[in-house]
Amino acid sequence: MTSVEDLRAELTRMREENAALTRARDEARRERDEARRERDELRTAILGMPAAVGVMVGPEHVFTLVNDAWRALEPSYEPLGKRLVDVIPPPLGPRIASMLEPVFQTGEPLIAANVPFSLPGSTERRFLTFHYSALRRDSGEIFGIVFHGMDVTRQLRAQEEVQSLNSRLRTLLALAENAPDxxxxxxxxxxxxxxxxxxxxxxxxxxxxxxxxxxxxxxxxxxxxxxxxxxxxxxxxxxxxxxxxxxxxxxxxxxxxxxxxxxxxxxxxxxxxxxxxLTERRRAEQEQQSLQEDLIAAQQRAIRELSTPLIPLARQLVVMPLVGTIDSARSEQILETLLQGIAAHQAAVAILDTTGVRSMDEQVASSLLRTAGAARLLGTEVILTGISPEVARALVEIGTDLSGVVTRGTLEAGVAYALGRRRRSKRGS
Missing domain, CATH: 3.30.450.20 (PAS domain)
Known part of the structure; x- marks a missing residue:
């Protein structure tokens, strides 16, 4: 028979076992609650991540979790409980599924950077960097794949802007380093x-x-x-x-x-x-100015020569037709040209034709008389022709002394006088 002591010992043992079971149950509950809490926290963290995250299980890649960032990538798709090939239409869905086969079979991750994509209904081109990794149980068995993707469009565009800026800076630096200024x-x-x-x-x-x-x-x-x-x-x-x-x-x-x-x-x-x-430019400007001054001087000389031509009409007879206005500089040119012509042609008679002279003042008259006087010193008689009524009146008004100077109304009369004088000189000799 079982004694009272045996019953008491059995009761104590049963109570201890019960307490142990209760402690084990409570510990299991705590571990389960902790696991649930950790899972919920992980889920909350995944759902709130700025990166796109999705979880697919099984060889057919059925979606069990996606966060808001994943949905933002493809807002028209409802993935939960569906296969990858059913969520993403062909040809892209089957292509991604075939790429994931090695990940599910071997656990080797799939990584791709800066993959271009466009949202449905949008023409904006964006870029995504993604990472597919295998999910394993404690035993090491692969049961799913987790997707992690980041929209790197902004970063790429910022990088492109930096590269463009660097390129511009290199160009500007090259221009500056090689500029002549x-x-x-x-x-x-x-x-x-x-x-x-x-x-x-x-x-x-x-x-x-x-x-x-x-x-x-x-x-x-x-x-x-x-x-x-x-x-x-x-x-x-x-x-x-x-x-x-x-x-x-x-x-x-x-x-x-x-x-x-x-x-x-x-x-x-x-x-x-x-x-x-500006050193070279100033030197070139000075040279150009000097050349221009030389050219102007040459032109003026040519004009003076053309405006005071000396024409030999016969032996020892020259004619100088005067045209335009006579100033002090031109009067000196007339004197120089006439004297040189008299000496060169050994002229006995020189005709100064004033038909083309516009006006004649005291200065012009004095210049002509001085020219006639210089010619007489060389033994040459000067005949003044072509004096217009206006010029004759002006000469009288200013009291010009034309004594010693032969005058004729026209060049023709002056030439006739000179030729007649020449014939008389020949008869007298």
Missing amino acids: GIVVTERGRVTYANPAFRRMSGYGQEIVEATLPDLVDDESWALLEARRQEGASPGAVQASVTCCRRDGSTFPGEISTFPIRDEGGQIDAEGAIFRD
């Missing part, structure tokens, strides 16, 4: 960049950095630039001809154009300046 950038008044052309023309070399803009021009030029800045509508935008200073103290004529450099907020944080050495 000097280019200088100053920040807070000091030079931070000078291209090779300016380093050469200024003689500073690399030591140009840390110089100031006033160091590069003389005081008068700097005062001019400051005045132009005050007058200008755009701060810092100035263009002027200046005297540039080299490092050795010598100067050269130049032209400077300054302009403001603004930051992203529109504030001026630097100033640019373009220098042009």
